[in-house]
Amino acid sequence: MSPETDLIQPIMLADIVEPGPLPKDGDDPVKTTVNDVDVEDGDEDDDEDGDTVVAEGSATKKKKKKNKKKKKAASTEVENVPGSLDSLQPSSATHAAEPKARVVQSSTVQTDPPSIPVRSLFPSGTFPEGEWQSYKQDNLWRESSAEKREQERLQWDMLNQVRQAAEVHRQVRKYIRTIAKPGIVLADMCETLENTVRKLIEERGLDAGIAFPTGCSLNYVAAHYTPNGGDKTVLGYDDVMKLDFGTQIGGRIIDSAFTVHFNPKFDPLVAAVKAATDTGIREAGVDVRLCDVGAAIQEVMESYEVEIDGKVYPVKSIRNLNGHSIGPYQIHAGKSVPIVKGGESTKMEEGEFFAIETFGSTGKGYVREDLECSHYMKNFDVGHVPLRLPRAKQLLATIDKHFGTLAFCRRYLDRIGETKYLMALKNLCDAGIVDPYPPLCDNKGSYVAQFEHTIYLHPTRKEVLSRGDDY
Numbered sequence: 001m002s003p004e005t006d007l008i009q010p011i012m013l014a015d016i017v018e019p020g021p022l023p024k025d026g027d028d029p030v031k032t033t034v035n036d037v038d039v040e041d042g043d044e045d046d047d048e049d050g051d052t053v054v055a056e057g058s059a060t061k062k063k064k065k066k067n068k069k070k071k072k073a074a075s076t077e078v079e080n081v082p083g084s085l086d087s088l089q090p091s092s093a094t095h096a097a098e099p100k101a102r103v104v105q106s107s108t109v110q111t112d113p114p115s116i117p118v119r120s121l122f123p124s125g126t127f128p129e130g131e132w133q134s135y136k137q138d139n140l141w142r143e144s145s146a147e148k149r150e151q152e153r154l155q156w157d158m159l160n161q162v163r164q165a166a167e168v169h170r171q172v173r174k175y176i177r178t179i180a181k182p183g184i185v186l187a188d189m190c191e192t193l194e195n196t197v198r199k200l201i202e203e204r205g206l207d208a209g210i211a212f213p214t215g216c217s218l219n220y221v222a223a224h225y226t227p228n229g230g231d232k233t234v235l236g237y238d239d240v241m242k243l244d245f246g247t248q249i250g251g252r253i254i255d256s257a258f259t260v261h262f263n264p265k266f267d268p269l270v271a272a273v274k275a276a277t278d279t280g281i282r283e284a285g286v287d288v289r290l291c292d293v294g295a296a297i298q299e300v301m302e303s304y305e306v307e308i309d310g311k312v313y314p315v316k317s318i319r320n321l322n323g324h325s326i327g328p329y330q331i332h333a334g335k336s337v338p339i340v341k342g343g344e345s346t347k348m349e350e351g352e353f354f355a356i357e358t359f360g361s362t363g364k365g366y367v368r369e370d371l372e373c374s375h376y377m378k379n380f381d382v383g384h385v386p387l388r389l390p391r392a393k394q395l396l397a398t399i400d401k402h403f404g405t406l407a408f409c410r411r412y413l414d415r416i417g418e419t420k421y422l423m424a425l426k427n428l429c430d431a432g433i434v435d436p437y438p439p440l441c442d443n444k445g446s447y448v449a450q451f452e453h454t455i456y457l458h459p460t461r462k463e464v465l466s467r468g469d470d471y
């Protein structure tokens, strides 16, 4: 859902990566499975162009790094492929390195469009691990510590749940990339995405489902935009869209986002943000100071520039947007991960989930709230508040039942049959029970890209839960 703003709260992003240190013999940690369909990755197409902003002269694209790791999508389930701490896994894990993945059971393959619940694709009940990365030197000892490995074992069930949510995210985004093309109505795209999540995750009230509104912010809008009813916005060839969506099982949230663009002139902007997010992930770790992560991200982000229609723009980290810690049913659990230098010296801790997200912009590198609001969320810390207004009271009961403390949007209220709820919603906001999260915008005419992943700081190593072969 959303990045954190100094104004308000956070967002979520994604990125690329390199293969993390795979312990042992280079087994690919993520192994496994499932589906088919082919994904496209960058996005690029036809021709055309447009848009402009301001900047200076020469054209220079900067470096583009490529450190993608390709994971293959096998079309069959592979037996549990522990990266390296295999021994930590309970179930019967037979190591199968990616290349020599061992086929376990049914060769169930996802359909196109996706319709088979992810749980059915992994009959063993063990879901694919994300990308493992070792901590840095001072914490490398954790990897071989018997005590840390034992602690890790105890968390397996919880991690397996969130890995299922991550697999749903990967499969859904793979499909959405095939339909998110110029000409699609954003509202239709969002509904398709959300319905696909519901199906693959086997939505069950608050126990499993969508974690927050599908962000599809365009161009100078960095985050927190999703269509409200009646919004007919159509995706265009020259748009830069941030697709930010979340899945959750048992309150364990996967918050991951990527940028979709078609015009190759945006390649350097997108590459900058991908590299910046990957840098944030690499820097993250137990006892790492949040300010150090922010400084490293900014350094990489701002080493890029992008030429758009004859003008060269430096890519700026948006200074009032941040990544964030994540707790059960709590998208922003309290810690912010800055994307510029000068942040707090608070440290990351073992056992924490973080959404590492970065935003690069050709504009001011600063966002403010603007445009019509679509995103809302109950204030996690507000207890019971007696309400007199019947309509507001009834709406709050509906929110409690369907969303709890998870973020929602007006379309989600529409689909469960609520009508004429705007005044009641405003009352809840005025009472401080619900907070509105309006779109966060850089200056008009600028372009913003975003990438975000959810990571977990295990006792031994970190795991990039939402990593896929796309980003």
Ligand SMILES: [Co+2]
Residues within 6 Å of the ligand: 001, 002, 003, 010, 011, 012, 013, 255, 323, 324, 355, 357, 452
């Ligand atoms: Co986020």
